[in-house]
Amino acid sequence: MFRLFNKSKPFKIRGFSENKKYGVAAKDMKELLKKGCKLLQVPSSGAQVCLYEDGTVVTEDFFLTLPDDTELVLLSQGQTWSGVVCDIGQLLNTDRHADSLIDAAKELLCDEKSSKKRKILSDLLRNLDDRSEMESREDDKAWFTGVDVRFKTKSAYMKFNCQSRIRSYMKEVNEATRTAEKARVRAELLKASKCFTEMLKEANYNGCYFDRTEKESERLCTQEGWFTCQGSFDEKSCPSLHSINPYGSRESRIVFSTWNLDHRIEKRRTIIPALLDALQNRKSSSINLDYFYQLLFTRENLKLVHVVCHKKGAHGLSCDAEKIFSSESKPKRRRT
Known part of the structure; x- marks a missing residue:
């Protein structure tokens, strides 16, 4: 008696990697799988059907509840479908569309x-609208709009951009040499400043951080130029997964300028005052300048963060008292 009323229902079905949909009618799952596999040339062994919208697998009981013209995806053995997200992923993984x-x-x-x-x-x-694969000014003139003509490649400009940020930290150290109250402290801080400058020159002002042509261990981006926010000073990672590729377009390059190389232990509130305090009764040669160099200019203490993740309030972190003073007469030289 049941089969007398078990009429065929129309569906729209497509394959896992196809956009074209086909009309097919079936009265049960067995018939739907048989027709779908034949139409799309999918092996019947292990094949299954799921909803296009969210990937829900269609069982025999679920089949009976489906409305006419439901959109379905036919999967071969081992394939999975996550719904519309799969389509988006496939679209973005090819330049064809x-x-x-x-x-x-x-x-x-x-x-x-x-x-x-x-x-x-x-x-x-x-x-x-990503043109990150292009590197030279000649190939991507729009990217270089407003960029000094001396820069012929994107990587060269990005390296300079990073160097400029690091140089600005050095300027703050130099400013402190002029504001120190005691002449002796000013003199010792000046010596420390000269030492920092020598180390920075040797490290090419750590411009490698933004240069995608540098070694993977030294840059902060992928080989393609993608940067990922490292989260605020008090977080291990960025909860919002902010990312950007300033190599991709002029707009992204400009937006990237709002990202910060943030000091976990703060430069103005903590590091420079700690250095000044250490020099009150000691010579710069007895201070662990390598430690201060790392805090001021390297990834030991710097985190690249999206402007939203940059917390401007006091961080409340202090320098390591055991590392401030050194038994060595000269600091070690480090690149990063």
């Missing part, structure tokens, strides 16, 4: 009112 995606995103953005959707579309556009 990049131009179409850019045009579609721009069209949607023009009429979109939701701020959340606008942000998603804007971020998508920025990342799709």
Whole structure:
């Protein structure tokens, strides 16, 4: 009696890596799998059907509840489907649809009112319009708009950008030499400052941090130029997973300038005052300048953070008292 009323239902089915959908009618799961495998040329052994929307596997009982024209995906043995996310991943993993995606995103953005959707579309556009594989000024002139003509490659400019930030930290040390009250302290701090400058020159002002052509162990980005936020000073990683590729476009390059190389142990509040205090009754030669160099200029104490993750309040971290003074007459020289 049941089979008299068990009519075939229409579905739209597609393969795992295909965008084209096919119409198929079936009265039960067995028939659906048989027709789907034949239509899409998928081996029947281990094959299964799931909902396109969220990847829910369609069982015999679930089949009976499905409305007409439900969109389905046919999977071969070992394949999994996570829903619409899979489609997005496949689209972004190929350049074949990049131009179409850019045009579609721009069209949607023009009429979109939701701020959340606008942000998603804007971020998508920025990342799709990626020219990070291009390195020279000649190949990507738009990226170099506003950049001094002496820079012929993106990596050279990014190295200079990092060096400029490190040099600004050195300026603050030099400023402290002029504000120290005691002449003797000023003289010793000046010696320390000269030593820091020598170490920085030897390390090329640690410009390697932003240079994607440097060794993996020395740069802060991937070989393609992607930087990942390392989280605020009191976190092990960034909870929001902020990332950016300043090599990709002029806009991303400019936005990256708002990211901070943040001192965990603070430069103005803690490190420089600690150095001044240590020099009150001692010569610079008895101070562990290598330790202060690491705190001021290297990844030992610097974290690259998105502007949102940059906490401007007092960090409350102090220098290690046992490391401030050194038994060595000269500091060790380090690159990073």
